Amino acid sequence: MTDASMQSPETGRHGVSLTAxxxxxxxxxxxxxxxxxxxxxxxxxxxxxxxVLFTSILSQGIPAFQRTVVxxxxxxxxxxxxxxxxxxxxxxxxxxxxxxxxxxxxxESGISVDFDEAAIERLLGKVGGTIRTYYADNPDKLGEPVNxxxxxxxxxxxxxxxxxxxxxxxxxxxxxxxxxxxxDALEExxxxxxxxxxxxxxxxxxxxxxxxxxxxxxxxxxxxFMMLVVLGLSLPIGVAASIYLEExxxxxxxxxxxxxxxxxxxxxxxxxxxILGLAVFIQFMHLPQxxxxxxxxxxxxxxLPTIIISTRASLKAVPPSxxxxxxxxxxxxxxxxxxxxxxxxxxxxxxxxxxxLAQALGETAxxxxxxxxxxxxxxxxxxxxxxxxxxxxxxxxxxYTWASRADVGFYEKAWGGIIIxxxxxxxxxxxxxxxxxxxxxxx
Amino acid sequence: MPILWxxxxxxxxxxxxxxxxxxxxxxxxxxxxxxxxxxxxFYGANVTLKTLVPAVGLLIVWLLAQPFFVNSQVSGMIPExxxxxxxxxSLVMAEVRRTAFGLDNAVxxxxxxxxxxxxxxxxxxxVTQRLKDAGQVVTSDITQPVLRAAQSYRAMSSTGYTMMxxxxxxxxxxxxxxxxxxxxxxxxxxxxxEKGVGVLLLAAASIAILTTVGIVLSLIFNTWEFFKLYPAxxxxxxxxxxxxxxxxxxxxxxxxxxxxxxxxxxxxxxxLVAVPIGLFAAIYLSEYASPRLRSVAKPLLExxxxxxxxxxxxxxxxxxxxxxxxxFGDSGLGWxxxxxxxxTAGLVMGIMLIPFVSSLSDDIINAVPQAMxxxxxxxxxxxxxxIRQVVLPAALPGIVGAILLAASRAIGExxxxxxxxxxxxxxxxxxxxxxxxxxxxxxSQLTGDADFASPEALVAFALGMTLFILTLGLNVFALYIVRxxxxxxx
Numbered sequence: 001m002t003d004a005s006m007q008s009p010e011t012g013r014h015g016v017s018l019t020a021x022x023x024x025x026x027x028x029x030x031x032x033x034x035x036x037x038x039x040x041x042x043x044x045x046x047x048x049x050x051x052v053l054f055t056s057i058l059s060q061g062i063p064a065f066q067r068t069v070v071x072x073x074x075x076x077x078x079x080x081x082x083x084x085x086x087x088x089x090x091x092x093x094x095x096x097x098x099x100x101x102x103x104x105x106x107x108e109s110g111i112s113v114d115f116d117e118a119a120i121e122r123l124l125g126k127v128g129g130t131i132r133t134y135y136a137d138n139p140d141k142l143g144e145p146v147n148x149x150x151x152x153x154x155x156x157x158x159x160x161x162x163x164x165x166x167x168x169x170x171x172x173x174x175x176x177x178x179x180x181x182x183x184d185a186l187e188e189x190x191x192x193x194x195x196x197x198x199x200x201x202x203x204x205x206x207x208x209x210x211x212x213x214x215x216x217x218x219x220x221x222x223x224x225f226m227m228l229v230v231l232g233l234s235l236p237i238g239v240a241a242s243i244y245l246e247e248x249x250x251x252x253x254x255x256x257x258x259x260x261x262x263x264x265x266x267x268x269x270x271x272x273x274x275i276l277g278l279a280v281f282i283q284f285m286h287l288p289q290x291x292x293x294x295x296x297x298x299x300x301x302x303x304l305p306t307i308i309i310s311t312r313a314s315l316k317a318v319p320p321s322x323x324x325x326x327x328x329x330x331x332x333x334x335x336x337x338x339x340x341x342x343x344x345x346x347x348x349x350x351x352x353x354x355x356x357l358a359q360a361l362g363e364t365a366x367x368x369x370x371x372x373x374x375x376x377x378x379x380x381x382x383x384x385x386x387x388x389x390x391x392x393x394x395x396x397x398x399x400y401t402w403a404s405r406a407d408v409g410f411y412e413k414a415w416g417g418i419i420i421x422x423x424x425x426x427x428x429x430x431x432x433x434x435x436x437x438x439x440x441x442x443x
Numbered sequence: 444m445p446i447l448w449x450x451x452x453x454x455x456x457x458x459x460x461x462x463x464x465x466x467x468x469x470x471x472x473x474x475x476x477x478x479x480x481x482x483x484x485f486y487g488a489n490v491t492l493k494t495l496v497p498a499v500g501l502l503i504v505w506l507l508a509q510p511f512f513v514n515s516q517v518s519g520m521i522p523e524x525x526x527x528x529x530x531x532x533s534l535v536m537a538e539v540r541r542t543a544f545g546l547d548n549a550v551x552x553x554x555x556x557x558x559x560x561x562x563x564x565x566x567x568x569x570v571t572q573r574l575k576d577a578g579q580v581v582t583s584d585i586t587q588p589v590l591r592a593a594q595s596y597r598a599m600s601s602t603g604y605t606m607m608x609x610x611x612x613x614x615x616x617x618x619x620x621x622x623x624x625x626x627x628x629x630x631x632x633x634x635x636x637e638k639g640v641g642v643l644l645l646a647a648a649s650i651a652i653l654t655t656v657g658i659v660l661s662l663i664f665n666t667w668e669f670f671k672l673y674p675a676x677x678x679x680x681x682x683x684x685x686x687x688x689x690x691x692x693x694x695x696x697x698x699x700x701x702x703x704x705x706x707x708x709x710x711x712x713x714x715l716v717a718v719p720i721g722l723f724a725a726i727y728l729s730e731y732a733s734p735r736l737r738s739v740a741k742p743l744l745e746x747x748x749x750x751x752x753x754x755x756x757x758x759x760x761x762x763x764x765x766x767x768x769x770x771f772g773d774s775g776l777g778w779x780x781x782x783x784x785x786x787t788a789g790l791v792m793g794i795m796l797i798p799f800v801s802s803l804s805d806d807i808i809n810a811v812p813q814a815m816x817x818x819x820x821x822x823x824x825x826x827x828x829x830i831r832q833v834v835l836p837a838a839l840p841g842i843v844g845a846i847l848l849a850a851s852r853a854i855g856e857x858x859x860x861x862x863x864x865x866x867x868x869x870x871x872x873x874x875x876x877x878x879x880x881x882x883x884x885x886x887s888q889l890t891g892d893a894d895f896a897s898p899e900a901l902v903a904f905a906l907g908m909t910l911f912i913l914t915l916g917l918n919v920f921a922l923y924i925v926r927x928x929x930x931x932x933x
Binding site for chain 2: 028029034035039040042045049052053240248249258261264267271272275276280301305333358361369385403415418421425
């Protein structure tokens with residue numbers, strides 16, 4: 001015993017002081033630091049990816065909210081119209097009038113530049129037609145000056161946004177280098193300018209050769225109808241299923257089967273739900289292709305597991321004392337659940353539902369299979385009921401459609417569409433967070 | 444009668460039934476609700492349930508069954524001669540349905556009178572022209588048998604819907620009447636209503652099973668059809684994927700091996716990105732980070748999981764692809780030919796998977812009991828030694844489970860590979876080459892214009908089946924591991 005206590009640490013460490021770190025300790029300390037650095041680096045890399053993702057979305061998407069317009073005050077009086085209507089090529093007559101007006105405005109600004117009708121058509125498309133339809137619809141505007149905001153072609157738009165430059169572009173039937181002189185002159189005169197792109201937000205999809213005219217509005221409406229279907233079906237079904245499983249289900253094989261099914265469905269790849277939708281809703285039941293109703297049904301099946309899982313969690317969070325108290329004053333099991341447990345769990349259920357809806361809103365793969373992608377949504381549905389059954393696109397499907405088109409001009413639209421989609425998701429998530437903060441109860 | 448109106452009328456009957464049932468119960472108790480067996484509202488609810496449930500049930504069943512029935516009836520009416528060479532009965536039926544739909548719309552727009560639309564003797568050319576005027580999509584010129592079939596399709600559908608409306612309303616009224624007649628003070632309304640609600644709840648819970656059954660049946664049925672047309676051995680062991688395009692003739696080679704290879708390769712690249720980053724982030728966040736850093740960094744990383752996959756797809760196609768092409772392409776190292784490649788898709792998918800790995804591992808590392816760490820510190824180990832030699836081995840099964848779950852996500856991911864991986868199926872080791880995956884091919888085979896009955900379209904279901912079994916197996920295995928591990932420390 002005495003021997004053991006006699007041994008001092010110094011002898012074990014060959015006379016080296018404890019306070020000075022030896023080689024081994026230094027190595028261990030270094031390893032510790034390195035390990036920490038790996039952790040920090042991992043988090044930093046993750047956040048770096050996040051930053052890169054968002055900068056590329058913002059930098060490439062924001063230009064979609066700007067468009068280039070040629071803004072011209074144009075006056076047409078009755079004799080001019082009658083004369084134009086009397087000619088053989090009516091729209092040509094109108095565009096000649098427009099060119100005269102443009103020339104006059106340029107001259108007023110003291111700029112002179114040569115251009116012909118073909119150049120105007122390359123810049124602005126068929127101006128004559130636009131003007132003619134306007135005056136056909138609004139005959140009372142004859143004789144008054146009317147301000148026309150005419151959308152410039154997507155290449156001119158690209159010139160302003162840096163997508164097209166004088167050095168790299170090649171003359172084509174869409175745009176020629178000489179046209180850019182005219183564009184510069186118009187810019188100097190303040191006739192051509194950038195404006196907020198309302199048509200992008202409210203408009204419908206355009207054909208494959210007109211990226212400038214494409215808008216996301218119609219597909220937002222399509223997504224809206226899909227979400228109505230998802231909400232209307234998955235909330236009641238999901239809540240009912242959760243109440244059954246959490247409050248009433250006996251411990252038996254059938255309950256186990258349901259539970260296993262729900263947890264597996266939550267992990268099935270979304271494309272498989274698309275196959276299900278195609279086989280069951282379209283092939284077997286002959287529901288209309290590309291309809292928001294079908295999309296909504298497929299997304300409902302996909303969202304149900306999410307909603308059931310979160311609803312069960314919030315039902316479980318309500319303490320048993322609430323149920324016991326209700327049962328104690330004579331309520332039936334059903335009354336205890338519906339009158340007491342369910343209202344207390346409602347905020348949690350709502351939060352889970354909103355998050356489930358946000359997931360469904362961004363889901364694309366199943367929509368590809370039920371035909372929401374090939375469809376060009378050229379307009380809004382005719383009415384509320386038609387909104388469910390008429391073919392339409394949905395936001396993510398529309399973005400995919402744009403991304404797979406050949407014209408580079410559509411990429412900008414796709415990024416812009418993503419910004420809108422993310423804004424919807426952000427709003428939904430913020431609402432969910434606020435609901436949780438405001439109504440969450442800790443028991 | 445539109446279905447919405449039908450539903451509204453049935454609901455109205457149910458609402459009236461509620462009021463009447465409640466009133467009748469109170470009346471039979473002499474106006475004193477204490478004499479009733481149940482609360483008055485239960486008597487009302489009894490009538491409502493008996494009105495709604497059978498009527499809505501009948502409506503749903505009828506809506507599901509009628510198209511099926513009408514389709515098979517009309518399909519039998521098309522003579523063999525009307526089916527052109529190279530076409531099939533199902534294609535002709537699709538045209539019949541389109542024509543019938545077009546006729547409906549044309550009548551609604553006023554381009555066609557109701558009598559002309561249903562007249563069997565009407566001139567085909569004239570009707571086709573009118574349909575086109577009405578802006579209806581009519582593919583080829585309609586033939587006489589197709590028009591005849593479309594007309595009877597319309598007639599049968601519309602009589603079917605009329606019958607449905609009548610039947611649903613009758614059932615609703617009978618239900619309401621029965622419920623109302625049953626009502627008296629001694630009727631055990633509460634027990635009946637609660638039993639009914641219980642059954643409805645059970646039915647809602649069973650939808651999960653129905654969905655799985657639907658998935659499995661639709662996959663098995665169509666896969667079976669596919670294997671009737673194409674030998675299974677060539678599908679599972681074929682080394683080439685070369686579907687012929689519809690209409691161009693020629694035999695397709697539909698071997699799954701190149702697709703599986705592409706899927707695995709991209710998933711491996713994705714996991715090589717996601718696992719180290721996710722795991723180290725989880726370790727740092729759970730063991731080192733201050734609560735403040737944790738409360739900021741964890742939700743920020745989880746934002747990556749909340750972003751829709753279409754965004755990642757576009758990011759791969761338009762940002763990462765060109766960036767990699769700049770570095771590894773002809774202007775740089777010369778390894779890469781196009782922006783879409785295994786590397787592009789794998790990298791972006793890896794970014795998407797970081798939060799999956801990190802959140803799950805975080806939970807699992809936190810579940811390791813503190814006593815184990817304290818024991819290790821007590822023996823003089825540093826924090827990193829404790830993590831490497833005590834915490835990680837203890838958490839390993841759970842972490843493996845988390846990685847398997849992430850792998851199953853990677854295998855089932857669609858949008859990133861559709862946009863970022865390219866379309867060419869090849870067996871190659873070069874990660875800078877374009878390859879394709881099972882999911883991408885499901886999309887391309889089913890979104891083309893191939894006939895549903897051709898092997899080129901049906902192969903998608905066999906691919907889907909493979910994908911389903913693969914991910915299901917991974918998930919079940921991963922969940923088993925995670926659950927088993929959790930029990931260890933509970």
